[in-house]
Amino acid sequence: MFDFAAKNCSRPIFIDLFAGAGGLSEGFVRAGFDPVAHVEADPGAAYTLRTREAFHLLRVRGNLSAYDAYLSGQLKRSELYSLAFPSGSNSVINDTIGRESLAKIFERLDARIGARRLDLIVGGPPCQAYSLVGRARSEQKMIGDQRNYLFVYYAEFLRRYRPKFFIFENVVGLLTAHEIDGTRYFDMMLPLFKELGYSIEHKIIAADEHGIPQKRKRVILVGRRGRKGGFFPELEKVSADFLVKDAIGDLPSLHAGKGKPSIISLKKPPSRWLAESGLLAKGGGTTWHVARPHNSRDLRIFKKVVNKWNKNGKRLSYNDLPESLKTHNNRSSFLDRFKVVAADLPASHTVVAHISKDGNYYIHPDNAQNRSLTPREAARLQTFPDDFYFESVSGEPSRTSAFMQIGNAVPVLLAEKIARKLVESWS
Structure with missing residues (x-):
């Protein structure tokens, strides 16, 4: 060059x-x-x-x-x-x-x-x-x-x-x-x-x-x-010699509503891809690993979505849900409104700004965590360095603002x- x-x-x-x-x-x-x-x-x-x-x-x-x-x-x-x-x-x-x-x-x-x-x-x-x-x-x-x-x-x-x-x-x-x-x-x-x-x-x-x-x-x-x-x-x-889990798998486990936007330590060893990517911070920490809260109905849906993918490699259609979990009247379009970010694929689906509205299209692949992606996980898929911090107008952490910036x-x-x-x- x-x-x-x-x-x-x-x-x-x-x-x-x-x-x-x-x-x-x-x-x-x-x-x-x-x-x-x-x-x-x-x-x-x-x-x-x-x-x-x-x-x-x-x-x-x-x-x-x-x-x-x-x-x-x-x-x-x-x-x-x-x-x-x-x-x-x-x-x-x-x-x-x-x-x-x-x-x-x-x-x-x-x-x-x-x-x-x-x-x-x-x-x-x-x-x-x-x-x-x-x-x-x-x-x-x-x-x-x-x-x-x-x-x-x-x-x-x-x-x-x-x-x-x-x-x-x-x-x-x-x-x-x-x-x-x-x-x-x-x-x-x-x-x-x-x-x-x-x-x-x-x-x-x-x-x-x-x-x-x-x-x-x-x-x-x-x-x-x-x-x-x-x-x-x-x-x-x-040719991809890595999987999505190689991009996000080293981040600490979280449950819905947990985590923090300020700096945290990464205790798990990074994947080879991540270590070679140049995205890791010199101090080994990162920010914005904070999960949004979800209501109990959505968490039950998330479980089903992840289970179907992890067991059968198939996406769950909204019409496959039991009636007790359905709240949308539209049953003919947007049937993939709940979607897991599959850990065993070489690439996730596109991260867009709509992730700031809800996390239903970006469900974490680990059912033990049962949540949607954090801003840092979305930022990893967008290959932002771990020391890249997303701001808001007020200076107070805004997960919505961070997601919007990452998705765009x-x-x-x-x-x-x-x-x-x-x-x-x-x-």
């Missing part, structure tokens, strides 16, 4: 638009890129980005003890930020990208970039307007939803900063979402980006084909300034692989 240091090149700088919790950004940081700014509308995710920036700054300064003190409750968030950002400045711009906000965002970005040349822009607008599920739930099929056109504002950042590359990530539904006249939004994007001087290449990437313990497909669109082709970061497909993210290790391949086209 291209070695920036060996070539006496400075580390490429990038901005992350619609950054979320920073899964995409974290992957690029791990590959040697430097984020100059993150732009994110959600205040909770913006705090997560600030806390992660604090981690990286303190790590470089050799002062991770302060970060550990924060995770264990010995430091307040404001105190952590004072240590990490003594000047008060950080990379996070908490604002909604739109017509009214562009000038203000550009002003802040200009100040952070200074005289440097921006190398890369990454990010993907919120996916609700393009997703198949979002369109299915919308009476108007998301037609006319303003989120459909956020790519226009993405293009304004390209127009202003003219980076060498950009990465635009989104759900597979992006390729079919369309206006009322049948025009695909994707067919609006391509000429716009090309008009700005970029050659475009895109592919659908399946995370589970590249060493990620989760079935997750995304469209990755890559733009490069100029008319040169053949620059798409082609990832090598790998790009798997970190997938982003890292894309980044490492991208530098092969850098010269």
Whole structure:
């Protein structure tokens, strides 16, 4: 791969638009890129980005003890930020990208970039307007939803900063979402980006084909300034030599409603996959291993769902439940509304933001624990490092906020692989 240091090149700088919790950004940081700014509308995710920036700054300064003190409750968030950002400045711009906000965002970005040349822009607008599920739930099929056109504002950042590359990530539904006249939004994007001087290449990437313990497909669109082709970061497909239990099996056993968001020790030895993944924290601990509570009816259903899979390798249909456990009148669709995250498969089903609503689609495979996944288990499937902490607006732990951020993210290790391949086209 291209070695920036060996070539006496400075580390490429990038901005992350619609950054979320920073899964995409974290992957690029791990590959040697430097984020100059993150732009994110959600205040909770913006705090997560600030806390992660604090981690990286303190790590470089050799002062991770302060970060550990924060995770264990010995430091307040404001105190952590004072240590990490003594000047008060950080990379996070908490604002909604739109017509009214562009000038203000550009002003802040200009100040952070200074005289440097921006190398890369990454990010993907919120996916609700393009997703198949979002369109299915919308009476108007998301037609006319303003989120459909956020790519226009993405293009304004390209127009202003003219980076060498950009990465635009989104759900597979992006390729079919369309206006009322049948025009695909994707067919609006391509000429716009090309008009700005970029050659475009895109592919659908399946995370589970590249060493990620989760079935997750995304469209990755890559733009490069100029008319040169053949620059798409082609990832090598790998045969999974691990199972889902290798990603989550070392975490302490919990019952529903138990655990804590603050730092805990990992007492079980990690799997080989986990040990080699680079996700484990140096101190051997992690956070957000706290299970949501469930009512007794759901816990009884969870038992049946897990038993059927573990004994027969089959999913339980809602109609298979006894009448005493059924509460939904809809008996013809969404029959897989209760689903176990199977420990003996190489990849889980897709972790999405709906996990913040309930855990019925993400039941833990160990019936002795009888619960749904914790945020840390979901984060493991999204390949977030164990020292990655998910924030809320108030600073008080919010499991809902953590789940939402995790479900909306790009798997970190997938982003890292894309980044490492991208530098092969850098010269």
